[in-house]
Amino acid sequence: MNSNAPTITCSFCKRKVVANTQYDVPIYDPRSGFSLCANCIKDIYHLIEDHQQDENIRQNEETEQAINDELTRIKPHLVKEYLDQYIINQDHAKKVLSVAIYNHYKRMKYGFKHPEGDEEIEKSNVIILGPSGCGKTALLSHLARMLDIPFAVTDASSLTEAGFVGADVEVAVRNLYYAADKDISRCEHGIIYLDEFDKIARKSGENNTITADPGHEGVQQALLKMLEGNVVEFTARGQRKHPEAPTIKVDTKNILFIVGGAFVGIEKIIAKRIHKNDANIGFGAQVEGKGEKPDFDELIHQTTPEDLMKFGIIPEIIGRLPIICTLENLDEDALLRILTEPKNAPVKQYQKLMEMDNVQLEFDKDALQAVAQKAIERKTGARSLKGIIEDTMLNIMFDIPQSDANRKVTITADCINDGADPLIEEI
Ligand SMILES: Nc1ncnc2c1ncn2[C@@H]1O[C@H](COP(=O)(O)OP(=O)(O)OP(=O)(O)O)[C@@H](O)[C@H]1O
Ligand SMILES: [Mg+2]
Numbered sequence: 001m002n003s004n005a006p007t008i009t010c011s012f013c014k015r016k017v018v019a020n021t022q023y024d025v026p027i028y029d030p031r032s033g034f035s036l037c038a039n040c041i042k043d044i045y046h047l048i049e050d051h052q053q054d055e056n057i058r059q060n061e062e063t064e065q066a067i068n069d070e071l072t073r074i075k076p077h078l079v080k081e082y083l084d085q086y087i088i089n090q091d092h093a094k095k096v097l098s099v100a101i102y103n104h105y106k107r108m109k110y111g112f113k114h115p116e117g118d119e120e121i122e123k124s125n126v127i128i129l130g131p132s133g134c135g136k137t138a139l140l141s142h143l144a145r146m147l148d149i150p151f152a153v154t155d156a157s158s159l160t161e162a163g164f165v166g167a168d169v170e171v172a173v174r175n176l177y178y179a180a181d182k183d184i185s186r187c188e189h190g191i192i193y194l195d196e197f198d199k200i201a202r203k204s205g206e207n208n209t210i211t212a213d214p215g216h217e218g219v220q221q222a223l224l225k226m227l228e229g230n231v232v233e234f235t236a237r238g239q240r241k242h243p244e245a246p247t248i249k250v251d252t253k254n255i256l257f258i259v260g261g262a263f264v265g266i267e268k269i270i271a272k273r274i275h276k277n278d279a280n281i282g283f284g285a286q287v288e289g290k291g292e293k294p295d296f297d298e299l300i301h302q303t304t305p306e307d308l309m310k311f312g313i314i315p316e317i318i319g320r321l322p323i324i325c326t327l328e329n330l331d332e333d334a335l336l337r338i339l340t341e342p343k344n345a346p347v348k349q350y351q352k353l354m355e356m357d358n359v360q361l362e363f364d365k366d367a368l369q370a371v372a373q374k375a376i377e378r379k380t381g382a383r384s385l386k387g388i389i390e391d392t393m394l395n396i397m398f399d400i401p402q403s404d405a406n407r408k409v410t411i412t413a414d415c416i417n418d419g420a421d422p423l424i425e426e427i
Contacts (some may be wrong), residue, residue, distance in 0.1 A: 073154030128260035130327025133381025157199035187217030201312030
């Protein structure tokens with residue numbers, strides 16, 4: 001022992017410690033005399049460690065509770081019930097999506113309970129197909145509102161291969177990161193919806209005659225890496241990408257991808273395949289009952305990965321989208337219901353607007369039918385419904401506010417078909 005070693009009083013435990021080495025009293029300030037002995041530091045360290053462990057346990061319990069609560073709230077039948085309030089028909093798609101969401105939460109719970117488990121539950125990304133204006137984007141945006149996990153929609157048609165003018169595919173993950181309020185771990189369990197996915201089909205697919213392909217296959221290759229699970233790096237919004245810019249890293253392994261698009265013309269590819277198979281069955285004989293041309297809905301529900309490949313999606317991507325979800329055309333009956341039934345139905349919206357001018361707005365039954373028929377002629381599904389009503393409503397919305405009187409306005413079929421004036425009565 002060094003007899004010249006100084007004796008220091010620990011400011012914490014007040015013991016006198018002979019400081020043979022600097023480790024006996026690791027913290028010592030000769031000017032103020034403040035010191036902490038090695039024992040006290042060890043105790044404090046253990047205390048903090050215990051506290052940290054308690055805190056981790058508490059946080060884990062909280063996360064598990066939150067997942068359990070969500071699992072109860074988003075049971076498939078409940079998600080479908082919610083979607084039913086806004087989206088008419090498309091029951092099959094609603095079922096597929098609500099099960100996909102439920103399974104995503106179950107995977108999350110499993111992964112949370114078995115962090116090191118090698119028997120992980122694989123995720124099942126979804127591809128949605130259906131004609132224009134049939135509710136694909138609407139379905140997903142209502143789902144997003146219902147869920148408590150981050151959800152971001154990115155238009156795939158705006159994405160380009162790195163180096164081309166346009167947004168890199170990382171934008172999809174960046175959008176999710178902002179939807180998750182910049183919380184990386186929440187973001188890593190979120191859902192990305194890539195809309196207009198058919199727009200990045202290879203141009204040399206069977207549906208296209210143009211041979212030039214401005215980087216679409218490159219976009220698909222880049223997306224493939226994301227779908228497979230990859231650490232994606234991107235810069236914060238508004239920051240230019242340059243070598244020194246700080247980047248944010250997100251692992252996409254547990255992100256659920258849903259992609260959707262109209263895939264215009266895919267029914268022809270399906271019809272061709274079915275026709276070929278039919279011909280094979282009877283050595284070219286006409287199969288009974290197949291003389292009639294199958295309609296669009298019948299065909300679209302039979303989409304196979306092979307058809308998507310022919311359309312111009314690379315096989316590796318199709319392999320990563322195991323669930324094919326198809327939506328059908330909306331017939332007149334469905335369009336009539338869309339006009340009046342959903343919580344945000346166009347008729348309800350105009351009625352609310354007019355109510356603010358003391359007007360009771362009514363649509364004759366045949367007026368609604370006329371709107372639906374016009375929409376069918378335009379071949380854009382439910383998309384044109386609001387526009388058709390808007391054309392008729394413009395004059396009335398301009399004229400009505402000129403008086404405060406209580407009135408009733410009735411829209412007739414003539415208003416829709418021939419631009420006749422609506423009936424206005426004072427009440
Ligand atoms: N089944 C439906 N039920 C209720 N509203 C619908 C339905 N389908 C479409 N709509 C309404 O029609 C409009 C257009 O629908 P949406 O944007 O979902 O079409 P889409 O299928 O994504 O078409 P596209 O392939 O052209 O993008 C939306 O305002 C939506 O509210
Ligand atoms: Mg859409």
